[in-house]
Amino acid sequence: MFPQTFDYTAPTTLDEAVKLLGGGAKALAGGMSLIPMMKLRLASPEHLVDLGRIKELNYIREESGALHIGATATHYAVESSPLVRTKCPLLAETAAAIGDVQVRNMGTLGGAVAHADPSADYPAALQALEAKIVLRGAGGDRTVSAAEFFVDAFTTVLNEGEMVREVIVPVDTSGVSYQKVPQPASGFAMVGIAARVKKAGGKVTEARIGVTGLTNSSFRATAAEKALEGTNGSAADIQKAAALVAQGSDANSDIHASADYRKHLAVVYTGRALIAAMGRAQ
Amino acid sequence: MATTITKTETLVGKRIRRREDPRLITGTATYVEDIQMPGMHYAAIVRSPHAAANIRSIDVKAAAAAPGVVAVFTGKDTEKVGPVPCGASLPDLRVPHHHIMAIDRVYYVGHAVAVVVATDRYLARDAADLLEIDYDVLPAVADPEKALAPGAPAVHPQWPDNTAFNYHQEGGDIAKAFADADVVVKQRITSQRLVPNAMETRGVVAEWRGADRQLNLYTSTQVPHLVRTLVAGMLGLEENRMRVIAPEVGGGFGSKLNIYAEEALMGFVAMKIGKPVKWIESRRENFLTTIHGRGHVDYYEVAAKKDGTILGIKLKIIQDLGAYHQLLTPAIPTLSVLMMPGLYKTKNVSADIVGVFTNCVPTDAYRGAGRPEATHGIERMVDILADELGMDPAEIRLKNFVANEEFPYPTATGLTYDSGNYAAPLDKAMALADYSKILQEQVEARKQGKLVGIGISTYGEICAIGPSPATPAGGWESATVKIEPSGTVTVMTGTCQTGQGEETTFAQIAADELGVDIDNILVLRGDTSIVQYGIGTFGSRATAIGGTALYFALQELKAKVKLFGAMLLESDDVTFSGGQVTCNKSGKTKGLAEIAGATYRAMKLPPNTEPGLVATHFWEPPNFTFPFGAHIVITDIDKETGDIAIRRYIAVDDCGNIINPLIVDGQVHGGVAQGLGQALWEQAVYDDNGQLITGEFMDYAMPRAHMMPWIESSHTITPTNVNPLGVKGVGEAGTIGCSPAVVNSVVDALSHLGVRHIDMPLTPEKIWKLANAGGTN
Numbered sequence A: 001m002f003p004q005t006f007d008y009t010a011p012t013t014l015d016e017a018v019k020l021l022g023g024g025a026k027a028l029a030g031g032m033s034l035i036p037m038m039k040l041r042l043a044s045p046e047h048l049v050d051l052g053r054i055k056e057l058n059y060i061r062e063e064s065g066a067l068h069i070g071a072t073a074t075h076y077a078v079e080s081s082p083l084v085r086t087k088c089p090l091l092a093e094t095a096a097a098i099g100d101v102q103v104r105n106m107g108t109l110g111g112a113v114a115h116a117d118p119s120a121d122y123p124a125a126l127q128a129l130e131a132k133i134v135l136r137g138a139g140g141d142r143t144v145s146a147a148e149f150f151v152d153a154f155t156t157v158l159n160e161g162e163m164v165r166e167v168i169v170p171v172d173t174s175g176v177s178y179q180k181v182p183q184p185a186s187g188f189a190m191v192g193i194a195a196r197v198k199k200a201g202g203k204v205t206e207a208r209i210g211v212t213g214l215t216n217s218s219f220r221a222t223a224a225e226k227a228l229e230g231t232n233g234s235a236a237d238i239q240k241a242a243a244l245v246a247q248g249s250d251a252n253s254d255i256h257a258s259a260d261y262r263k264h265l266a267v268v269y270t271g272r273a274l275i276a277a278m279g280r281a282q
Numbered sequence B: 001m002a003t004t005i006t007k008t009e010t011l012v013g014k015r016i017r018r019r020e021d022p023r024l025i026t027g028t029a030t031y032v033e034d035i036q037m038p039g040m041h042y043a044a045i046v047r048s049p050h051a052a053a054n055i056r057s058i059d060v061k062a063a064a065a066a067p068g069v070v071a072v073f074t075g076k077d078t079e080k081v082g083p084v085p086c087g088a089s090l091p092d093l094r095v096p097h098h099h100i101m102a103i104d105r106v107y108y109v110g111h112a113v114a115v116v117v118a119t120d121r122y123l124a125r126d127a128a129d130l131l132e133i134d135y136d137v138l139p140a141v142a143d144p145e146k147a148l149a150p151g152a153p154a155v156h157p158q159w160p161d162n163t164a165f166n167y168h169q170e171g172g173d174i175a176k177a178f179a180d181a182d183v184v185v186k187q188r189i190t191s192q193r194l195v196p197n198a199m200e201t202r203g204v205v206a207e208w209r210g211a212d213r214q215l216n217l218y219t220s221t222q223v224p225h226l227v228r229t230l231v232a233g234m235l236g237l238e239e240n241r242m243r244v245i246a247p248e249v250g251g252g253f254g255s256k257l258n259i260y261a262e263e264a265l266m267g268f269v270a271m272k273i274g275k276p277v278k279w280i281e282s283r284r285e286n287f288l289t290t291i292h293g294r295g296h297v298d299y300y301e302v303a304a305k306k307d308g309t310i311l312g313i314k315l316k317i318i319q320d321l322g323a324y325h326q327l328l329t330p331a332i333p334t335l336s337v338l339m340m341p342g343l344y345k346t347k348n349v350s351a352d353i354v355g356v357f358t359n360c361v362p363t364d365a366y367r368g369a370g371r372p373e374a375t376h377g378i379e380r381m382v383d384i385l386a387d388e389l390g391m392d393p394a395e396i397r398l399k400n401f402v403a404n405e406e407f408p409y410p411t412a413t414g415l416t417y418d419s420g421n422y423a424a425p426l427d428k429a430m431a432l433a434d435y436s437k438i439l440q441e442q443v444e445a446r447k448q449g450k451l452v453g454i455g456i457s458t459y460g461e462i463c464a465i466g467p468s469p470a471t472p473a474g475g476w477e478s479a480t481v482k483i484e485p486s487g488t489v490t491v492m493t494g495t496c497q498t499g500q501g502e503e504t505t506f507a508q509i510a511a512d513e514l515g516v517d518i519d520n521i522l523v524l525r526g527d528t529s530i531v532q533y534g535i536g537t538f539g540s541r542a543t544a545i546g547g548t549a550l551y552f553a554l555q556e557l558k559a560k561v562k563l564f565g566a567m568l569l570e571s572d573d574v575t576f577s578g579g580q581v582t583c584n585k586s587g588k589t590k591g592l593a594e595i596a597g598a599t600y601r602a603m604k605l606p607p608n609t610e611p612g613l614v615a616t617h618f619w620e621p622p623n624f625t626f627p628f629g630a631h632i633v634i635t636d637i638d639k640e641t642g643d644i645a646i647r648r649y650i651a652v653d654d655c656g657n658i659i660n661p662l663i664v665d666g667q668v669h670g671g672v673a674q675g676l677g678q679a680l681w682e683q684a685v686y687d688d689n690g691q692l693i694t695g696e697f698m699d700y701a702m703p704r705a706h707m708m709p710w711i712e713s714s715h716t717i718t719p720t721n722v723n724p725l726g727v728k729g730v731g732e733a734g735t736i737g738c739s740p741a742v743v744n745s746v747v748d749a750l751s752h753l754g755v756r757h758i759d760m761p762l763t764p765e766k767i768w769k770l771a772n773a774g775g776t777n
């Protein structure tokens, strides 16, 4: 398992990186998805731009009611950041569910988002958080919502030469939970459900449910969200809402789980995630 | 270091730490990949992407001209190299000629087609992509039952029925057994294909010293001497011109009990280019080309009386052989037949095996090799029978066990069980499980709609393989012990450990026999130029046979030490113990170092005695050994998702005397991990085109640390009288005992819903469906 020959550049500024990417080079972040593909020769980029030395891409900070997380923040940084843990616990919880310690120490938020693996964990949380993703290309920045960003399996709205610069998530006070069913071999999500619930006066005022692993692309289960909003959030309400999560979805099927079983798991785990989130909502 | 330390403490039976671990843990062990040589070249093997295809043409020009490439060889170039050997013989066995590389047709995905040799491994791999191979793709068949169906694609065109052999064995009067039966239970039971997945993949370094006509072959193997004999033969090289070295071997589990095409291929390449060459198998190649294990479809019928007495067992095995026979491929299912009665008395058996060619990599020995299949089958059938009769699974087992006074017990399949006390581990496991209490708990749980399962397996296995007439290559083992002039001790064993800890257990045996400190003892293995001919480590044989060879070599040396001691002490009345010879009259002593020195200095020799202190013993065992045990598994099932949680795993194993309990526990733990792997997660899945869809760890689910339950391991001890150490073998026990206990537990959890059997692996999806619909999967 030896990759093909490639050139390697490790710029220290974002501008330099963008220039190289514009010239056809491929971004290398944590390498946790890209390097295995190169070793299997499923990907054979001729030129890699290592984003790892660009300081201006590696940060987690709070700015006007939102958390801004640079593309090269590692899963471990997100999982362990006191800021993320207190102000956006859903994202920290999701980061902690990714792979193993080694993978979390290397893999990055930007890389995971750009890679858009249909079984990746982050997309569920980003959908539920209605996150914004800031892209940088030769023409400057543009911002897209998570719902727009993820298009299909391994497909995003990123244009040639464009990169993920940062992810913006709201400071979040809802009750949250991320629940995943790991695929037994890879540990990726066969189904992953990120849930957020806000309550006021005994009623659910806002529910957000992000789903990954079920279909080719992550999505927000809006029918289920609507069904829950305005209810008391009782077990029966949750069950009714959860039953809608996979409705009409074109579920994936493989040797680990058929489409029907995946849909069933999505329903069960939506229920479990909502119950946990409800318990944490004030 | 002082060489003679009088020692009162004995080491056999003690939990001492493994002496090989420091180098393994600190990353300083030398594996094949760590071997560096000046002028090393690297090989990349080009493999078939198709399961069946004719090769129309191969164009090597571009590859041969690529940077760094020194040679490209195709199957035509290596046609004269001898075939990959099949060591097993069965009546009318069809043996396809197994060239080391495909010549005009490929038979499975991963089949070697060409080898590119370059000065650098990256360049070799790049050039491999430049080979232009024109394939005419043919229909393939990857499922053994489909391969037997009329009109199936022929794996080997000369044998359109895809049948390599039919084998029949019977004992007693099977017709009468079934005629007398009150009840007959039948079940189809599969034992899926598994990938052995040693942590270290295979690898070979070959070095040809042309001026000396000497080929040095470093290979990751369990059987270096067999590799030497057979690969020298394949290459047409005199055996004494070949040296095989198995450096550190990072696990084998049977997958390295073999002779592989690449071993001969690297020898061929080194002899052609006159430079050393290295090939390290990638993980992907390991999945595709190292032997797989299991691959059974079994049809069982068990006849019994109403009271649970088993009268007879019928078994038909459909064995997926893959495209070729590797060293022992066709012999593996015959081991299943030998062990088909399990621990039970029945004298009436009938077994048929159909060996089936498929367009897949060959199957062969994988931890347990034939016995896990047999144990899984009979232990499932006994549970099915108990269920049919409304009996308790423990009770039906106790009723049918061979009784203590019946040993040595001649079995229906022609074996003689050496010793046993089969109820003892079951009783102990039941006590540990608090069996009647957990049964009560299960009743309560069911009332609340909860799914709790209790599974028992009482396994017996055949170990210490084995007497020479029962094996293709000799079933004895050898040991040499040298006491050097300064009194240090070197043991050379013909076994070849791949992680079992023989450097420790063998040193414990030698230290006790000679009465010296264990640090005085060095155990060497795995080099045909250092070690006398040996067989190797597999079939839970190393300690029972290799340890016994060592024991007898030590007795010979002890006698000689005593003789020299007596001469030096000028007394006829001496004893040898605690590392010294003592005159019983005067109480004067001579230490081992002084005596050893005298044997080499040879100023004076006892009559009819030669100088030096070296003894070699080749030990032929009179029988196999038959360890046994009982595993009890308690599971909780999540009805909503089908997830299985193992609440308790209780393993009571009887492997005879225990030399090192720490190592025995480790063997049980590792064995159980692999048994759980088969029961719950692992499966090698080929699609209908013969593509391996679980060809990497992304899809092949290996058990990992966080998936393991706590294993409550304990023992009963019933020594064997087959060898003087009283040891039986424990390397495979955990794997053999495990899978039926797990499946029995899960089936038990669902039995009140009408579930009678579930095939492995027990994926949550299967369990979810059954838990919510019932029936048999």
Ligand SMILES: Cc1cc2nc3c(=O)[nH]c(=O)nc-3n(C[C@H](O)[C@H](O)[C@H](O)COP(=O)(O)OP(=O)(O)OC[C@H]3O[C@@H](n4cnc5c(N)ncnc54)[C@H](O)[C@@H]3O)c2cc1C
Binding pocket: A026, A027, A028, A029, A030, A031, A032, A033, A034, A035, A051, A071, A072, A097, A098, A099, A100, A103, A106, A107, A108, A109, A110, A111, A112, A114, A115, A117, A119, A120, A121, A122, A158, A162, A163, A164, A165, A186, A187, A188, A189
């Ligand atoms: C053993 C293992 C287990 C894993 N388990 C999980 C799991 O359970 N859940 C899960 O979600 N993931 C899992 N992963 C994947 C892991 O999260 C990866 O880290 C992630 O998918 C990719 O991030 P990376 O930083 O490693 O990106 P890389 O591998 O470096 O890059 C991936 C792709 O994204 C592109 N890219 C990288 N950064 C950017 C950027 N800033 N802008 C544009 N494009 C960019 C690269 O060009 C490449 O195409 C696992 C990986 C491994 C090896």
